[in-house]
Structures are given as structure tokens and as C-alpha cells.
Amino acid sequence: MTPALTDFANHLAITPVSLTPRAALGIPIALIGSVFLAVGAQLQHRGVVKVESRGSNGATSALSISQLLRLLGRPSWVLGSLLLGLAVVFQLTSLYLAPITVVQPLGALALVITALVNSRVSKVKLTRGTIRSILFCIVGVALFVTIATFTTTSRPISQSQLITVLLLLLVITIIFSLAFGLFRSRFKAIIYIVGAGVLYGFVATLAKVVIDRIQTIFMNGPSGFEWLTILCVVALLAATALGGYFVQTAYSSGPPDLVIAGLTVIDPIVAVTIGIVVLNEAATAPWFAYIAFVVAAGLAIYGVFQLAKYHPQAQH
Numbered sequence: 001m002t003p004a005l006t007d008f009a010n011h012l013a014i015t016p017v018s019l020t021p022r023a024a025l026g027i028p029i030a031l032i033g034s035v036f037l038a039v040g041a042q043l044q045h046r047g048v049v050k051v052e053s054r055g056s057n058g059a060t061s062a063l064s065i066s067q068l069l070r071l072l073g074r075p076s077w078v079l080g081s082l083l084l085g086l087a088v089v090f091q092l093t094s095l096y097l098a099p100i101t102v103v104q105p106l107g108a109l110a111l112v113i114t115a116l117v118n119s120r121v122s123k124v125k126l127t128r129g130t131i132r133s134i135l136f137c138i139v140g141v142a143l144f145v146t147i148a149t150f151t152t153t154s155r156p157i158s159q160s161q162l163i164t165v166l167l168l169l170l171v172i173t174i175i176f177s178l179a180f181g182l183f184r185s186r187f188k189a190i191i192y193i194v195g196a197g198v199l200y201g202f203v204a205t206l207a208k209v210v211i212d213r214i215q216t217i218f219m220n221g222p223s224g225f226e227w228l229t230i231l232c233v234v235a236l237l238a239a240t241a242l243g244g245y246f247v248q249t250a251y252s253s254g255p256p257d258l259v260i261a262g263l264t265v266i267d268p269i270v271a272v273t274i275g276i277v278v279l280n281e282a283a284t285a286p287w288f289a290y291i292a293f294v295v296a297a298g299l300a301i302y303g304v305f306q307l308a309k310y311h312p313q314a315q316h
Contacts, residue, residue: 026097030106033090038113040083041256042121047077048251063249071248108138108264115257122255129310133303134261140300141265147292148272151285157209162228164278165209166235169202173242189254190308192246193262199243200263201270206236254308261307265300273297 051070052063071077091107115134119126157165176195180187213229250259272293275281282289 022097026094027106029090029097030094031109033087033094034107034110035113036083036087036090037107037110038117038260040080040087041110041114041260042117043076043080043083044248045080045118045251045256045259046121047071047074047080048248050074050076052252063245063252068245068248108141111137111257111260111264114260118255118257124312127310127312130307130312133307133310134257136299136303136306137261137265138303140296140298140303141268143296144272144293144300145268147289147296148275148282151289152272152275152281153284154275155279155281157212157279159228161279162209162232165202165205165274166231168274168278169199169206169235169239172198172202173239176242176246187249187253188308189250189258190262190305192250193254193259193304193308194266196243196246196250196259197262197266198270199239199246200267201274203236203239203243204267204271205274206232206239210236255311258304258307258311261304265304269297269300 048063048071051067051074087110094106111134115126115130118124176199179191180195210229210232213226213232247259247263250262276293
């Protein structure tokens with residue numbers, strides 16, 4: 001065995017995944033969260049399609065403010081939103097109880113459930129290309145998250161690193177906003193999905209920062225409060241709002257399983273990439289782990305784009 005493989009094996013040896021009763025409880029909770037996510041996405045999609053079809057002239061376009069307001073009057077969309085909120089609660093609880101290597105890959109089951117539910121509701125049979133694309137998504141994201149768990153270490157985020165994350169989010173938000181303003185008539189569902197996945201990847205990172213800083217405030221009192229925390233909250237809310245708008249618009253131009261595929265693949269890949277590149281969380285990882293990251297991410301992202309290409313409803 002080469003020295004690099006030996007180091008990697010030793011790294012795995014000191015990072016065991018133990019299924020204690022507490023961790024085992026996280027598995028059914030994660031599965032329930034996946035069901036809520038799948039059904040919620042289907043219901044939101046139904047509400048968006050009904051609202052969009054009423055004011056559409058036949059061409060796909062971004063949702064208007066009046067259409068967004070009308071969504072609040074669609075029972076299917078409201079119920080779907082409530083289920084998605086429950087999905088977030090269940091997923092956070094499962095991550096609190098169980099290791100990420102056990103729980104995170106289970107989140108990809110939401111893609112399978114959404115595909116099956118949407119196929120039955122829309123009476124559109126899943127093709128071989130669609131099934132193959134879904135498998136690429138699931139295998140790629142599961143490998144990516146597993147490799148990240150074994151090769152990265154969570155570190156305290158410094159002020160300079162946090163400022164870098166906020167600046168990157170600002171630049172990306174400006175780019176997406178300008179592209180949306182100039183080319184929204186040409187946007188397809190996959191563009192909105194990629195945009196939402198990237199933004200939600202930053203949201204996950206900022207949420208972790210805000211939670212850590214709130215804990216610091218409780219421990220140290222008001223002296224632990226600072227302006228950068230407020231800026232993180234503002235950026236988190238802005239990215240969540242823009243990402244949510246992209247998701248709702250994607251529902252009007254693509255099937256719900258394509259939307260879920262993009263979010264369950266791109267979101268964790270972006271969040272982990274931020275940790276690796278900006279936060280230096282993979283400083284002790286062997287060189288070939290970086291190659292594995294690229295390969296796994298490539299498989300997952302390839303699956304998303306293939307799903308956009310081969311899904312019968314996306315083609316329509």
C-alpha cells in the first residue's frame with residue numbers, strides 16, 4: 001500500500017460511523033423528511049402550474065409579482081409549503097441525531113420519491129434515460145458527501161473567511177440578477193434550478209455561521225454580538241428569497257423531480273466546495289481525495305443535466 005493510501009486508510013480508521021440507538025433514530029426521521037420534501041414539491045408544482053397557466057400566453061416566463069401573490073390563494077401550494085417546512089425540520093433533526101454519512105445520502109431518496117409520485121400524478125412514464133439520470137444524481141451526491149465526511153474537518157470561521165463568503169455570495173447574486181434581468185425570456189428550468197442550488201449552498205454555510213455566533217452570544221453575552229452577524233442574517237434571508245423565487249419559477253417550466261434533483265445535488269456540492277476552497281476544511285485530505293471530489297461532483301451534476309435533457313416533461 002502506498003503512503004497516500006495508508007494515510008487515507010488511517011484517516012478512515014479514526015472516523016468511524018457508529019450506528020448507536022440515537023443515530024439509528026435519525027434514519028427514519030430523515031426518511032420521513034424525504035417524503036415530506038417529495039410530496040411538498042409535487043403540491044407546490046401543482047399550485048405554480050395552475051397559477052402560471054392562467055396568466056400565460058403560451059410562453060414560459062418568470063413568475064410575476066401578481067402570480068406570486070396568487071400562490072397564497074392556492075391550497076395545494078400552501079400545503080406544499082407547509083410540508084417543505086416540516087421536511088426542513090425533520091432533516092435538521094436527523095442531522096443532529098446521526099452522522100452526515102448516514103443521513104445526507106438518504107436525502108437523495110426525495111428525488112426517487114418525487115419522480116415516482118410525479119410519474120403517477122402526471123401519468124408520464126419514466127424513460128430509461130430519466131432513470132439513468134436519477135441514478136447518476138444519487139450515486140454522485142452520495143459519493144461526494146461521503147468523501148467529504150471522511151476527509152474534511154469543521155473549523156471555526158475567521159472574520160476574513162466569512163467576509164470572503166459574503167463577497168462571493170454578493171458577486172454570484174449580482175451575476176444571477178443581471179442574467180435574469182437581461183435574459184429571463186430565454187431562461188429554462190435548468191438555469192433557475194442551478195441558480196437556486198448555488199444560492200442555497202451559500203445559505204447552508206451562512207446558517208451554520210449564524211447558529212455558531214448565536215451560541216457564542218448566549219455564552220458570552222451581548223459582547224459576542226457584532227455587525228458581521230447582522231450582515232450574515234441579511235445575506236441569508238436575501239439568498240433564501242431569491243433562491244425560493246427561482247424554485248417557484250422552475251416549477252412553472254419543469255417537472256418537480258428535476259427541481260428536487262438540482263437542489264439535492266447542487267446545494268450540498270456548493271456548500272462543501274465553499275468549505276474546501278474558502279474555509280480550508282480539507283487541508284489534511286490526501287491529494288487523490290480532490291480528484292474523487294471532482295469525479296463525484298461531475299457524476300451528480302451530469303445526472304441533473306441529463307435529467308433536464310431526457311425527462312419527458314422537460315422535453316415537452
